[in-house]
Amino acid sequence: MTDGAAAAHPYQRVAAALRDRIDRGLWPVGHRLPSRSVLALEFAVGENVVRRALELLVAEGILEGRAGSGTFVRARQERRIMLRSLISQGRAGIAPPGFEGTWETESTARIAPPPPVARRLRLADGELCVRTAYEFLAPDRRPVMLTTSWEPMTLTGRTVVVLPEGGPLAGRGVAARMAHIGITVARAVEHIRPVRVDRHQAELLGIATGAQATSIQRTHYDTGDRPVETADIVIPAEHWEIAYEIRIELD
Known part of the structure; x- marks a missing residue:
């Protein structure tokens, strides 16, 4: 699969939009993200698409899930x-x-x-x-x-x-x-x-x-x-x- 094809996936477009908000400081460290249903309405996608986008950002170390509390912007670790x-x-x-x-x-x-x-x-x-x-x-x-x-x-x-x-x-x-x-x-x-x-x-x-x-x-x-x-x-x-x-x- 080419990079262009991969970028066309809806969950990757959602992840890129969320990543951009974090990179520009609109969502600072510790910020609690809106619920999946709210994000699904905003981006006009299904909740499963939002779930995959959030999982991708968690895997990248950008977000963290807290049991019973939601998903939050994580402090970046120094590499x-x-x-x-x-x-x-x-x-x-x-x-x-x-x-x-x-x-x-x-x-x-x-x-x-x-x-x-x-x-x-x-x-x-x-x-x-x-x-x-x-x-x-x-x-x-x-x-x-x-x-x-x-x-x-x-x-x-x-x-x-x-x-x-x-x-x-x-x-x-x-x-x-x-x-x-x-x-x-x-x-x-x-x-x-x-x-x-x-x-x-x-x-x-x-x-x-x-x-x-x-x-x-x-x-x-x-x-x-x-x-x-x-x-x-x-x-x-x-x-x-x-x-x-x-x-x-x-x-």
Whole structure:
């Protein structure tokens, strides 16, 4: 579907009109929107069209619904720059460069990965992993990013780095931990796509179900091109703008 066709949908036209009122300050932060029926009459559309428009603006972080009270204009969150750097990735730990918060983790050993993860790690049937879930918190303790990492136990099992957040190299990142057990990480590949967060992710992040986010599927490879770790990173659009730094080398 083209952008022009998408823009023709009535709910998107309603959303654009409401967004314009908010952007121009006609509806300030905390303003309670008229009811769906009132907005439906104003725009000469059905209430389902208004509902979809409001859901879109909630997903964008512009509006918030309050149970039993209605829909309100939400305070815009300051977006930070997340730098994905081809220069500094190898030196980084688990947190992205410039991140000024903390994180909470939970690791589970000897767990069977889902089929897509097993394929990314090129695992044989029955091979197990360590799964580590990360919840990144801003200095004010707001959750701002989620990561789920998988590592084959054939590599790290029975070593001091089997748990990414335990042992002598806790929190040091994949490259440093693998180097400690004689594995040299040579490169990482990232696949990026836009997504909308599901209910579980929304609850963890404190945002609306269906809010816009970026999914980064990252896999680390050793010098023999063997995958040694893979992760799914969920980055809410309302918290982060992603930028890539690329080294330029002249011949």
